[in-house]
Amino acid sequence: SAVISQKPSRDICQRGTSLTIQCQVDSQVTMMFWYRQQPGQSLTLIATANQGSEATYESGFVIDKFPISRPNLTFSTLTVSNMSPEDSSIYLCSVRTAFNEKLFFGSGTQLSVL
Amino acid sequence: EDKVVQSPLSLVVHEGDTVTLNCSYEVTNFRSLLWYKQEKKAPTFLFMLTSSGIEKKSGRLSSILDKKELFSILNITATQTGDSAVYLCAVTIYNFNKFYFGSGTKLNVKP
Numbered sequence: 001s002a003v004i005s006q007k008p009s010r011d012i013c014q015r016g017t018s019l020t021i022q023c024q025v026d027s028q029v030t031m032m033f034w035y036r037q038q039p040g041q042s043l044t045l046i047a048t049a050n051q052g053s054e055a056t057y058e059s060g061f062v063i064d065k066f067p068i069s070r071p072n073l074t075f076s077t078l079t080v081s082n083m084s085p086e087d088s089s090i091y092l093c094s095v096r097t098a099f100n101e102k103l104f105f106g107s108g109t110q111l112s113v114l
Numbered sequence: 115e116d117k118v119v120q121s122p123l124s125l126v127v128h129e130g131d132t133v134t135l136n137c138s139y140e141v142t143n144f145r146s147l148l149w150y151k152q153e154k155k156a157p158t159f160l161f162m163l164t165s166s167g168i169e170k171k172s173g174r175l176s177s178i179l180d181k182k183e184l185f186s187i188l189n190i191t192a193t194q195t196g197d198s199a200v201y202l203c204a205v206t207i208y209n210f211n212k213f214y215f216g217s218g219t220k221l222n223v224k225p
Contacts, residue, residue: 035215101162
């Protein structure tokens with residue numbers, strides 16, 4: 001299994017500001033994903049982070065709002081830009097390794113926007 | 115449209131009860147179904163099922179997949195308060211490059 005470090009663990013932000021969430025994995029992984037979980041809801045895939053190229057976004061999510069970087073096989077960042085209270089959610093980094101078909105999750109970031 | 119549906123959405127039981135959680139799916143190019151337990155923020159892996167009719171078991175938890183009827187069940191016997199959590203079902207496709215999650219079942223086990 002992969003050990004995934006995600007930070008910050010939680011943050012309270014003001015409307016209109018941006019927050020960058022970091023995800024570091026202890027081994028090279030094939031796939032890195034970013035999910036959002038709004039209060040009382042299930043996980044919604046925001047995008048697949050591609051190493052060295054632009055992320056692949058799901059319907060309803062755009063790069064200007066959720067820019068993602070993945071400079072190498074073990075690290076990715078998700079930025080939540082120009083935040084509004086509707087962005088208050090748990091954000092989860094998840095990975096799949098080359099030899100493991102399971103999806104592993106980071107510890108999550110609890111974001112509250114005032 | 116690909117979808118994963120879980121039922122019930124929530125469940126309240128007492129310690130010692132047995133519960134069955136359901137997950138049905140309609141996903142193109144199905145490969146595997148996974149169950150996760152989410153207590154706080156990060157879901158933790160429970161089972162992955164790829165073949166029909168083969169029960170996976172871990173302690174008091176067990177799960178089975180029916181690929182003909184497109185569903186899976188997760189059983190928890192002799193429930194404990196520590197089983198209280200949201201249980202998520204996810205389905206992955208043939209290349210494991212996408213995972214679809216159900217809405218989850220919130221289980222509350224009372225003493």
